[in-house]
Each structure stands twice: as structure tokens, then as C-alpha cells.
Amino acid sequence: MNIRIAAQIAQTHLLAKKRQTLVAMLGVTFGIAMFITMISFMQGVNQFLEDSALDASPHVRIYNEVNTQRPSLIEQLNPGDFNVVYHQKPKDELARLKNGLAIAQRIEKEPGVLGVSPQVATQVFYNNGPIQLSGTISGVDIERENRLYNLASRLKSGSINALRTNPDGLIMGSTLARKLNVRTGDKVTITTPGGGTRILRVVGTFGFGVGTVDNTKSYANLSTVQEILQKDPSYITDIHLKMFDPLRAIPFGKKLRAEYGYYTEDWATANQAILAGEQIRNMLTYVVSITLLVVAGFGIYNIMNMTVVNKIKDIAILKATGFDGKDIVAIFLLQAAFIGLSGGLLGLGIGFGLSYLLSITPFEAGDFLSIRTFPVIFSSTYYVMGLVFGIVTTVLAGYFPSRKAAQVDPVSILRG
Amino acid sequence: MSTVLKAQHVTKYFYDPEKFQVLKDITFEVRKGEFLSIVGKSGCGKSTLLYLLSTMDTDYEGDIEMAGVTLKGRNQDFLSHFRNEHLGFVFQFHFLLPEFTTLQNVMLPGLKLGKYSEKEVEERAMEKLRLIGMTEHARKPASKLSGGQQQRVAIARALINEPTIIMGDEPTGNLDKANTENVFEIFHELADKGQTIIAVTHDPDFAAGTDRIIEMSDGSIISEHKNS
Numbered sequence: 318m319n320i321r322i323a324a325q326i327a328q329t330h331l332l333a334k335k336r337q338t339l340v341a342m343l344g345v346t347f348g349i350a351m352f353i354t355m356i357s358f359m360q361g362v363n364q365f366l367e368d369s370a371l372d373a374s375p376h377v378r379i380y381n382e383v384n385t386q387r388p389s390l391i392e393q394l395n396p397g398d399f400n401v402v403y404h405q406k407p408k409d410e411l412a413r414l415k416n417g418l419a420i421a422q423r424i425e426k427e428p429g430v431l432g433v434s435p436q437v438a439t440q441v442f443y444n445n446g447p448i449q450l451s452g453t454i455s456g457v458d459i460e461r462e463n464r465l466y467n468l469a470s471r472l473k474s475g476s477i478n479a480l481r482t483n484p485d486g487l488i489m490g491s492t493l494a495r496k497l498n499v500r501t502g503d504k505v506t507i508t509t510p511g512g513g514t515r516i517l518r519v520v521g522t523f524g525f526g527v528g529t530v531d532n533t534k535s536y537a538n539l540s541t542v543q544e545i546l547q548k549d550p551s552y553i554t555d556i557h558l559k560m561f562d563p564l565r566a567i568p569f570g571k572k573l574r575a576e577y578g579y580y581t582e583d584w585a586t587a588n589q590a591i592l593a594g595e596q597i598r599n600m601l602t603y604v605v606s607i608t609l610l611v612v613a614g615f616g617i618y619n620i621m622n623m624t625v626v627n628k629i630k631d632i633a634i635l636k637a638t639g640f641d642g643k644d645i646v647a648i649f650l651l652q653a654a655f656i657g658l659s660g661g662l663l664g665l666g667i668g669f670g671l672s673y674l675l676s677i678t679p680f681e682a683g684d685f686l687s688i689r690t691f692p693v694i695f696s697s698t699y700y701v702m703g704l705v706f707g708i709v710t711t712v713l714a715g716y717f718p719s720r721k722a723a724q725v726d727p728v729s730i731l732r733g
Numbered sequence: 734m735s736t737v738l739k740a741q742h743v744t745k746y747f748y749d750p751e752k753f754q755v756l757k758d759i760t761f762e763v764r765k766g767e768f769l770s771i772v773g774k775s776g777c778g779k780s781t782l783l784y785l786l787s788t789m790d791t792d793y794e795g796d797i798e799m800a801g802v803t804l805k806g807r808n809q810d811f812l813s814h815f816r817n818e819h820l821g822f823v824f825q826f827h828f829l830l831p832e833f834t835t836l837q838n839v840m841l842p843g844l845k846l847g848k849y850s851e852k853e854v855e856e857r858a859m860e861k862l863r864l865i866g867m868t869e870h871a872r873k874p875a876s877k878l879s880g881g882q883q884q885r886v887a888i889a890r891a892l893i894n895e896p897t898i899i900m901g902d903e904p905t906g907n908l909d910k911a912n913t914e915n916v917f918e919i920f921h922e923l924a925d926k927g928q929t930i931i932a933v934t935h936d937p938d939f940a941a942g943t944d945r946i947i948e949m950s951d952g953s954i955i956s957e958h959k960n961s
Contacts, residue, residue, distance in 0.1 A: 321919040322844045326830075576759070634828045637789060638842040639817020641810045728790045729903070731824055732780060 323647035326635075330624065331652055338656065341620045344613035344662030345711060346667060349703045353668025356699045358675055361600040361692035363595045370588040372466065373525040374432075375557035376566035378582045379420070379573060383410050417553025420577055422552075424558055431571070432464040437542045443498045444506040452493055452533035454507060455555075457543025459488075465559045465636050468536075475501045475521025484541055486520040490531040494522045513545045515702035526688070590700060606706075613660075613709040621653055621718035632722050633730035642723035649722050653715020654708065660711040661707030665700050737897055737929050738763040738786065743795035745781060755781050756793070761960075763898070763931060764814045768924035770940040771933045773949035779933045782949070783902055786931065787820060799896045802827040817846050821891025825903035828887065831876035835867060838875050845892040848899050854893070861889040865919055881912030886920055899923070901932035905939055917942060 331338045364668050389402040414420060414435075421435040437456040448496060455462075463469055468475050473491045480486040487505065489497075498503055499519050508514045517537060524531050543552050560566045563584060563659050571584040625632070632645055677691035760827045771779045776867045784790040786797060786806055789811070797804045800819050804812070820863040829838045836858055842855040862868045865885040870878060873885055878886065884904065891899050904920070905913040915938055924930055924944070932943070940946050941960065 319845060319847055325844075326841075329830075329832045335824075395813065622821050630828060631830050634830065635841075636813065637787070637816065637822050637824075639815075639820075639845055639894075641813035642812070644845070728784045731789075731828070732784070 324651055326648045327651035338621060340514055340619050341656045342660035344616040345657055345707050348609040348613040348663040349661050349664025350667035351609050351708045353699055353701050355602050355606055357672040357693050359598045361645045361694040364694055365692035366591050371563060371584055373512055373527045373530050376563055376569040376584050376589055379556040379579050381412050382580045384483050385414050412554045414553050414579055418551055421556050429560050431561050431623050432452060432461060433558045434461040434465050435553045435556050437552060439546060440510055442508040443497055445499055447499055450496060454535045454537055454542060456537050456539040458539055465557060469647045471523040471525055473522045473524050478630050479520035484538055485517050487517040487579055488523055488536040489519050490522040490532040490534045491522045491524040493533060509545055515545045522642040604651055610706055610710045614714040617653060617656060617711050618714040621715050625718045625722040629725055629730055632725045636727040638712035645723040646719040649719035650715050657708045657711025659702045665703060734764050735765050737765045737800055739798040741792055741796045745793040755952050759954060762812050766927040768944040769928045770943040771947045772940045777943055779949050782899055783795040785934045787900055788816055801925035817842055818894060819897040821896040821899040823887050823901040823904040825906040829883050834872050834874055836871040838886060839890045839893055846894050847891055847917045857894060861892045865889050881908050884908060884916055898929045898931060903934055904932055905936060
């Protein structure tokens with residue numbers, strides 16, 4: 318097989334039918350451009366949602382689940398017998414993590430941990446005049462919390478330092494603040510489920526771009542919340558921690574559960590809906606893109622088939638003058654590969670252009686999402702993938718007509 | 734002179750639409766430098782015989798030996814290479830590649846053989862075109878040539894690899910009188926230079942100008958005679 322002559326013949330064939338070559342090329346171009354645009358956009362959306370979920374939630378949360386179900390004493394003594402107990406009250410159990418601060422300190426020393434924030438979380442009512450809204454308040458060491466969630470960059474007004482200097486300070490979710498009609502500097506009364514009330518001053522507002530957080534949550538000093546709940550300074554209900562690598566957080570969470578005996582919840586469990594949505598979008602992207610490429614592949618298959626039929630005399634004459642089956646396959650396969658490569662490269666260019674246009678298109682997402690344009694990821698992986706897909710489809714589409722060409726019986730053609 | 738082609742007991746059947754014996758026990762030899770014509774009525778099997786000799790049709794019984802090589806039972810790749818090196822074809826319907834120039838058409842089998850560099854193949858191709866008087870059309874696309882011109886180019890192409898045998902299937906069958914004479918003239922010059930040529934024809938004038946005539950009827954050789 319002599320690839321140079323095959324290439325020369327392939328080139329002559331392609332140039333002889335410029336329009337047909339162009340149409341076949343554009344089929345691939347369209348498929349790949351759509352593939353690039355869709356995958357860049359979908360992955361952008363996935364990344365954005367994952368980021369916002371990961372930003373606003375800890376990689377692992379350690380907490381003590383207060384279990385109201387407990388066997389009665391008689392049940393414990395005579396298990397399996399006929400015992401009847403009416404109206405058993407749940408045991409008064411605290412949601413605290415025993416030695417919470419010590420646990421936090423130990424976890425912080427583990428390798429791969431970015432930061433740990435022990436905190437007290439409780440449900441509260443926010444009152445401002447006649448307005449009453451339920452929400453949560455987290456008593457935190459604001460330095461540590463800032464390290465985990467980069468709060469400083471999420472602030473819409475006020476400052477982190479203001480909370481440190483003011484023991485009665487409160488940093489409030491921006492949507493919640495708007496609903497309460499309060500601004501930085503205003504006072505809010507909070508009421509705990511236990512009945513304690515306290516007047517706190519709003520020293521800042523934040524927005525994560527995640528509705529469930531911005532709508533309900535406030536940060537206060539750890540000691541302040543402990544005081545409102547009338548607990549001692551070692552009272553900790555939650556430990557939030559972040560790892561350098563989010564994926565390592567999942568096994569790490571299981572390890573912590575085994576080590577300390579408290580419940581742990583990792584980000585993947587907490588954000589299952591987002592991850593499921595991600596998988597569905599990925600599937601959708603691949604299905605649509607592959608469909609487009611398959612359609613382009615059929616287009617090429619058709620055109621190559623037509624070319625083989627049109628060139629059947631040429632094939633016969635080439636075979637008669639000593640070209641073997643492999644040469645003929647090479648001639649037609651090279652044509653398909655050229656169409657795939659050039660159409661693919663053009664498609665990558667157009668795909669890049671479309672994704673760029675999408676990435677600068679304004680997108681008003683309201684309070685729930687903190688973006689101004691469509692999220693798009695530009696990653697060379699997708700471009701390599703697109704080109705490989707394009708070439709594989711066209712070469713496959715070209716292979717069958719080429720094989721047919723190689724099997725042409727020259728005698729039947731030449732005898733006329 | 735040495736024998737370049739030996740056909741022994743060649744028998745062939747067509748199976749479609751029903752079994753039919755086209756060639757019946759054909760045995761003959763061709764010596765080097767001979768200009769041989771095979772004549773006979775339509776359907777006598779002369780073209781079928783030529784395509785068996787051309788190695789493109791491999792479905793037959795008996796033995797064909799060419800240039801000292803037995804061709805029975807060889808694979809397609811071997812036969813392709815053999816055709817490239819030892820055989821040149823001229824068909825009834827010129828069969829040039831229309832998108833290529835005259836020169837490229839002549840060069841292609843030479844490039845395929847790969848015995849010489851592209852530059853040398855081009856020089857040789859020009860030499861062959863000079864032989865048939867087509868040098869001024871070398872850069873024209875083959876589709877722009879007249880029928881007679883195309884047939885002459887086909888002869889140049891057949892010559893490019895200095896083949897052992899040139900085979901012609903009605904090489905003048907589709908040409909007018911002037912062109913027929915022209916093509917015949919070229920064949921004759923080649924034969925004079927010692928080129929072995931086998932041509933199938935039903936043109937008695939063409940046959941009369943060859944060294945030897947084999948006449949076929951109903952799949953058998955019925956007579957063989959030498960022209961002086």
C-alpha cells in the first residue's frame with residue numbers, strides 16, 4: 318500500500334466535487350459545534366450549581382441526632398413479653414456534642430482538612446415590630462467560619478470585624494433582612510424555642526446565592542448564642558469542616574463517624590438533588606451530541622456511498638492497473654478522514670464561538686442564583702473529545718463504503 | 734524466443750442464470766515479442782479468456798503461467814502486484830480517470846509500482862507520451878481529450894511499467910477509421926520493438942496486421958495461423 322498515491326487520488330476526488338465535500342463537512346461541523354456548545358454550557362451549569370452548593374454547605378457536618386425513640390424500662394427488662402406502656406415522654410437529651418471543642422481541635426490536625434468550625438445552631442424567631450419570621454441562627458467563631466465559607470466575599474454590607482467587636486452583633490442573610498425590613502445598624506429581637514429572647518444588632522448582611530441559606534440564616538458570636546440558650550461555654554451542637562479535596566470528604570466523614578460515634582453528613586448526601594440533576598444533564602448532553610454526530614455520520618456514509626458508486630469505473634481501472642484492495646480502502650477512508658478532520662476543526666471553532674457568545678449573554682436569575690451571565694466552562698478536554706468523536710464517526714461512516722469499493726469486481730465493470 | 738505465457742487446459746463456467754461452459758479446454762502459448770490477436774464472433778469466449786489471462790478473473794480450471802509465475806490460487810494482493818508489474822491494459826472504452834491530467838493518468842501505475850522516484854516516473858511518462866505523440870496534451874485533464882486521444886493515452890499508461898505483456902480488449906472497437914489506424918500503428922511499432930501484445934478483436938483488418946491469429950468459436954480454439 319502506498320499512502321502517498323492514495324492521498325493524491327483522495328485529494329483529487331475531494332477537489333473534483335467541492336460542493337459535495339463541503340456539505341459532508343458541514344454535517345460534521347454542525348454536530349461538533351453543538352456538542353462543544355452543549356457540553357461547555359451543561360458542565361458550566363453543573364459546576365456552578367455544585368460550587369454554590371459546596372460553597373454554602375460544609376463538606377462534612379458532625380452533629381448529634383437527638384433520638385426520641387427509646388425502649389421503656391419494662392421493655393428492657395422483659396424483652397419480647399407482652400408489655401404495654403402508654404404515653405412515654407421522650408428523654409430530655411441535649412443536642413450537644415460532648416467535648417465538641419476538643420474534637421474540633423483534633424480534627425483540625427488531620428491531614429487534608431482545610432478548616433473546622435465548631436458552632437451552636439438553633440432555630441429562632443426573628444421579630445421586627447409586627448413581623449415574625451422563623452429561621453436559624455448559628456453561633457460561630459467568625460474567623461473560622463470565614464476560613465470555611467469565605468464569608469468576607471459574600472458580605473453585601475457591613476464587615477466581619479464588626480461581629481468580633483460587638484458581642485451582640487448579627488450578620489444576617491440578605492433576603493431575610495429584606496423581608497424583615499432591616500438594614501445594617503438596625504435592631505432585631507430573636508426568640509429561641511426555649512423561650513429566651515435577646516435584642517441583637519445587625520452588623521452585616523450576606524448572600525450565598527442559595528435561597529435556603531439567604532432566606533433563613535444568621536451568624537452571631539458563639540458565646541452570645543450559648544448565652545441565649547443558657548448553656549455553658551463548651552456547648553457545641555455542630556462541627557462543620559472542609560477538606561482541600563471535596564471527594565476525600567466522603568470517606569473521611571465515614572471515618573469520623575466511626576471514631577467519635579456522632580452522626581456525620583457529607584456534602585454529596587446533603588446535595589443529592591443537585592448531583593442527580595448533574596447526572597441527568599450529563600446524560601442529556603451526551604445523548605443529544607451523539608445523536609447529532611450519528612446523523613452527521615449517516616450523511617457522510619450516504620455521500621461516500623454515492624462517491625463509490627460514481628467512481629466505480631475509476632475503481633475498476635485502478636484495480637486493473639495494479640492497485641489492491643488496501644489502496645482502494647485507503648483512498649476512500651482518507652476522504653472520510655479529511656472530511657471528519659476539517660469539519661471537526663471548523664466545528665470546534667464554531668463551538669467555541671457559540672459558547673463564548675453564551676458566556677457573555679446576560680442572565681437574570683433573581684435572588685436565588687448569584688450569576689449575571691450563563692455559566693460556561695472552557696475546557697480543552699471537551700475540544701479533544703469533540704474532535705476524537707468527530708473523526709471516529711466519520712472514519713466509521715467512511716469505512717463501510719470503502720470496503721464496498723475494495724470489493725468491486727473489475728471484470729464486470731470493464732466488460733461493460 | 735522464450736515463452737512468456739502458457740495456458741493449459743483452461744476451462745470456465747458461468748453459473749448465472751444457469752451453468753454454462755464458456756471456455757473448453759483452451760491450451761496455447763505466447764512467445765516473447767509476439768503480436769497475437771484472438772478473433773471470433775460475439776459470445777465465443779474470447780473476452781472471457783482475456784480477462785482470465787489478465788488475472789482479474791480467478792474463477793477457472795486449468796493453469797495459467799505468465800513470466801514464469803503460476804497464477805492459479807494466488808491471493809488478490811499478489812495478483813494486484815503482478816498486474817502492476819507485468820501487465821498493461823487497453824480497454825474498448827478508454828477508461829482514463831477523468832479528474833486527473835493526461836500525465837497523471839500515465840504516471841499512476843508507475844507511482845504504484847514505486848520502482849522509481851516520482852521525478853523519474855514523470856520523465857518516463859513524458860517519454861511514453863512522446864512515443865504516442867501526446868506530449869502537448871500532458872497537462873490537460875483526461876476528460877477534455879477526444880476518444881482517440883484517450884485511447885492513445887491508455888496505451889501510454891499500459892506501457893509505463895515496461896510490462897511483460899500488453900493486453901487489449903477490442904482496443905480499436907470504439908474508434909473511427911483514422912484513429913483505428915493510428916492506434917494500430919502504435920501497436921505495431923511497439924511489437925517491432927519486441928513488446929509482447931495480446932489483443933482481442935473482431936476487426937479482420939486489425940487481425941491481419943498481427944503476427945499470429947487465434948480463432949475461437951463456442952469456447953474452443955478452432956484455428957491458429959501465422960501471418961507472414
